[in-house]
Amino acid sequence: MSTKTGTIEKSGKDGKADLDLTVFYGGDAKGEMLQLTQGLGVELDEPGFIQLTPRDAYQLIGRLAEWLKDVAHGKAANLEKAVERNKDLQKTLVKDAIECERFIAELKIIDVPLLLLGL
Secondary structure, three states: OEEEEEEEEEEOOOOOEEEEEEEEEOOOOOOEEEEEEEOOOOOOOOOEEEEEOHHHHHHHHHHHHHHHHHHHHHHHHHHHHHHHHOHHHHHOOHHHHHHHHHHHHHOOOOOOOHHHHOO
């Protein structure tokens, strides 16, 4: 038996495909698992599905967090350069935006040891 737990609407490369999250039982060896489904695997932007164990999901969260930090660092650097080029921008909320991007870049999304999750 499976249970759909949520949908991320308008995801994917073209922003038109929904990403469904479904929890299911992967048998005694795997236990509860998460399936990410986008389309039927027929079209280019509808790759099908990925099945994750809790350990897989934990590892994916860490990698996603690192990627988001890299993106945030890049955006903060671009904003900082824009401020340096235009002194008027220094008097606006852009400086606040840079500080927010830096905060997000340093944020640890998950810092839970695998032992606490029983993995």
